[in-house]
Amino acid sequence: MVSYVTNIFKTKLQQNIGSIIKRDVCVKSEKLSNVIESNKEPLQSQETVFGQPTFTTHPHLIREGELLPCIKIEEFQKRRKKFMELIFTDILATYGKPMHTFVIIPSATKVYMTEKIPYVFHQNTDFLYLSGCLEPDTAIVFNGSCNDDLVSTLLLREQDSHSQLWDGPRTGLDVAQQMFGVEQVSLLQHLPQLLKNYTEKHRNHLLYYDAQNSDNLSYHWIILNHIQHNNITVYKSCKYFIDQLRVIKSSAEQNLMRRAGEISSIAIERAMKVTKPGMTEHQLFATVDYESRMLGAKILAYPPVVASGKNAKIIHYIDNNQVMKDGDLVLMDAGCEYHGYCGDITRTWPINGKFTKYQQILYEIVLDVQKQIILYCKEKISLDFMYQKMINLLGQYLRNEKILKHNIYDINELNAITMELCPHHVSHYLGLDIHDVKTVPKNIALQSGMVVTIEPGLYIREQEFLAPEFWNTGIRIEDNILITDSGYEILSEKCPKEVQKIQTIMSQ
Known part of the structure; x- marks a missing residue:
C-alpha cells in the first residue's frame, strides 16, 4: 500500500515538473543595499495582505523596522551573510578553492490531526532563524561562490483565493522581497526550474541540503531527483553551520x-x-x-x-x-x-x-x-x-x-x-x-x-x-x-x- 501511494505521488510530481515553463522565474532586483535604501514607503496598503504579522497590522507585537518581534530585518540579513561565510570557508578548507554552491533550507509543512484539521503550525527553526518567515511550505535558497556574488531567494506559496479563504492570507511576491530583505523571491513550485537553471550554468556545483531530515516530501523528492540525475560533486546538511550561529544569542x-x-x-x-x-x-x-x-x-x-x-x-x-x-x-x-x-x-x-x-x-x-x-x-x-x-x-x-x-x-x-x-x-x-x-x-x-x-x-x-x-x-x-x-x-x-x-x- 505504501509503495503504491508513493509511486502515484512520484508520477504526479514528475508531471508537474515537466509542465513548468523553462524561463527565469525569479523576481530580480538591484543589490539589496539599494533596495532597502530606495524603498522607504510603508509596506502596507489598503489592498496588500501579508502571511504573518507586520508593524502595520500588529503594532502591539512588532515595532517599525522589525521583521519579527524585537528582531530587525538587518539582523536576518547579517545572519544569512555569516551563514554563507561559514559555508564558503568550509568549501575553501575542503577543496582549496571557491566553488559554486546551492543551499536549500526548507520551512516546515502543516501536519494534520485528521482530514482538513491541522495541528498548530510550528516553523522549522533553522529556516525561521535565517528567513524570518512564519509561513508553511516555503523555502530559502542561496547560490554563489563567494559573498560578493551571493544571492538569497525566498520561495513562497502561490496566492489563491480558495486557500486563503480557508487558511488565511499569504505574502505575495510583490511585497516579499522588501519585507524579508532578500535579493530575489519566487514561487516554491518553481524550485525544479531554479535547480535546472543553476545546474546548466554551473555543472559541477555543490549542493548543501539535509537529505536525512526533511518533513516536506513535495520538494524533498524534487531535490533527490536533482541530486541523482546531475553531476553534483557532493551534498550534505548545513545544520552544523547554522548551529554555530544559533548558539550565540544576539x-x-x-x-x-x-x-x-x-x-x-x-x-x-x-x-x-x-x-x-x-x-x-x-x-x-x-x-x-x-x-x-x-x-x-x-x-x-x-x-x-x-x-x-x-x-x-x-x-x-x-x-x-x-x-x-x-x-x-x-x-x-x-x-x-x-x-x-x-x-x-x-x-x-x-x-x-x-x-x-x-x-x-x-x-x-x-x-x-x-x-x-x-x-x-x-x-x-x-x-x-x-x-x-x-x-x-x-x-x-x-x-x-x-x-x-x-x-x-x-x-x-x-x-x-x-x-x-x-x-x-x-x-x-x-x-x-x-x-x-x-x-x-x-x-x-x-x-x-x-x-x-x-x-x-x-x-x-x-x-x-x-x-x-x-x-x-x-x-x-x-x-x-x-x-x-x-x-x-x-x-x-x-x-x-x-x-x-x-x-x-x-x-x-
Missing part, C-alpha cells in the same frame, strides 16, 4: 529569552499558589498554560511534566492525569515559547505547602548542588565539566547525609550510584528549540551569548542501598542561564526555589 534574542524566562517563572509561581491536595496534575498543567498565555506567550514550549508523588521518578512523565495527594511533592517542568524562543524551568514543591523533614533534606541537596554548578558558569567551563562536578557533589551529599545505607568511599562506585539516581545531563543549550543546537558539543568552553540550563536532580526508587524514608521521591531544580562577559544572568530568577520562599507563597 542582544535581541537575549531580550526575547529574558521575557520567556520571566513569563515562565511567573506562571510557575502562580501554579504553586493554587496547588492543593485533591487537584489533578492536569489542572496544574492548565494553570501554567493559562498564565503563560495571559502574560503574552503564544504556546508552551513543550508538553510540560506535572509529576506528583511516585510519578516524579519518571523523568519525561507527561500523562499528567493523577490526583495529587496530601504529603507528596509535585515536580513541574514547564516553560513558554515567546515569539519563538523557549523558557525551560523545573521546580519541585510540596502539594500541601509544607516540606517534610526527609523531603527537605533531599530538596536542599539538589538546590545546593544547583547553586554550586551555576557558579561555574562564570568560569565559562564546558557543560560536560559541570556534569562531572554535579555527579561528584551529589555523591558526596548522598553519603554525608546518610541517604546511602552504607558509607561508600570509592569514588567510581559512588559516581556509578549517583549516575543511577540522576541519569540525565546537568545541562543543555536553550534557544529557538528546547534542546537547542544539537551539533554543538557539550565539551567546549562556554561563550558570552550562550544560554544553557542547569538542572540537577535525584530520582529515588525503592532501592535496597537507600534509606527507605527517602524512597519514591523525585526532585529536579532547573534554571535558564545566559552567559555574559562578566559572568552570567539567571533568566528564571523570578521563579521561587528557596524552601522558605516556596512555603510562604503556598501559605498565602
Whole structure:
C-alpha cells in the first residue's frame, strides 16, 4: 500500500515538473543595499495582505523596522551573510578553492490531526532563524561562490483565493522581497526550474541540503531527483553551520529569552499558589498554560511534566492525569515559547505547602548542588565539566547525609550510584528549540551569548542501598542561564526555589 501511494505521488510530481515553463522565474532586483535604501514607503496598503504579522497590522507585537518581534530585518540579513561565510570557508578548507554552491533550507509543512484539521503550525527553526518567515511550505535558497556574488531567494506559496479563504492570507511576491530583505523571491513550485537553471550554468556545483531530515516530501523528492540525475560533486546538511550561529544569542534574542524566562517563572509561581491536595496534575498543567498565555506567550514550549508523588521518578512523565495527594511533592517542568524562543524551568514543591523533614533534606541537596554548578558558569567551563562536578557533589551529599545505607568511599562506585539516581545531563543549550543546537558539543568552553540550563536532580526508587524514608521521591531544580562577559544572568530568577520562599507563597 505504501509503495503504491508513493509511486502515484512520484508520477504526479514528475508531471508537474515537466509542465513548468523553462524561463527565469525569479523576481530580480538591484543589490539589496539599494533596495532597502530606495524603498522607504510603508509596506502596507489598503489592498496588500501579508502571511504573518507586520508593524502595520500588529503594532502591539512588532515595532517599525522589525521583521519579527524585537528582531530587525538587518539582523536576518547579517545572519544569512555569516551563514554563507561559514559555508564558503568550509568549501575553501575542503577543496582549496571557491566553488559554486546551492543551499536549500526548507520551512516546515502543516501536519494534520485528521482530514482538513491541522495541528498548530510550528516553523522549522533553522529556516525561521535565517528567513524570518512564519509561513508553511516555503523555502530559502542561496547560490554563489563567494559573498560578493551571493544571492538569497525566498520561495513562497502561490496566492489563491480558495486557500486563503480557508487558511488565511499569504505574502505575495510583490511585497516579499522588501519585507524579508532578500535579493530575489519566487514561487516554491518553481524550485525544479531554479535547480535546472543553476545546474546548466554551473555543472559541477555543490549542493548543501539535509537529505536525512526533511518533513516536506513535495520538494524533498524534487531535490533527490536533482541530486541523482546531475553531476553534483557532493551534498550534505548545513545544520552544523547554522548551529554555530544559533548558539550565540544576539542582544535581541537575549531580550526575547529574558521575557520567556520571566513569563515562565511567573506562571510557575502562580501554579504553586493554587496547588492543593485533591487537584489533578492536569489542572496544574492548565494553570501554567493559562498564565503563560495571559502574560503574552503564544504556546508552551513543550508538553510540560506535572509529576506528583511516585510519578516524579519518571523523568519525561507527561500523562499528567493523577490526583495529587496530601504529603507528596509535585515536580513541574514547564516553560513558554515567546515569539519563538523557549523558557525551560523545573521546580519541585510540596502539594500541601509544607516540606517534610526527609523531603527537605533531599530538596536542599539538589538546590545546593544547583547553586554550586551555576557558579561555574562564570568560569565559562564546558557543560560536560559541570556534569562531572554535579555527579561528584551529589555523591558526596548522598553519603554525608546518610541517604546511602552504607558509607561508600570509592569514588567510581559512588559516581556509578549517583549516575543511577540522576541519569540525565546537568545541562543543555536553550534557544529557538528546547534542546537547542544539537551539533554543538557539550565539551567546549562556554561563550558570552550562550544560554544553557542547569538542572540537577535525584530520582529515588525503592532501592535496597537507600534509606527507605527517602524512597519514591523525585526532585529536579532547573534554571535558564545566559552567559555574559562578566559572568552570567539567571533568566528564571523570578521563579521561587528557596524552601522558605516556596512555603510562604503556598501559605498565602
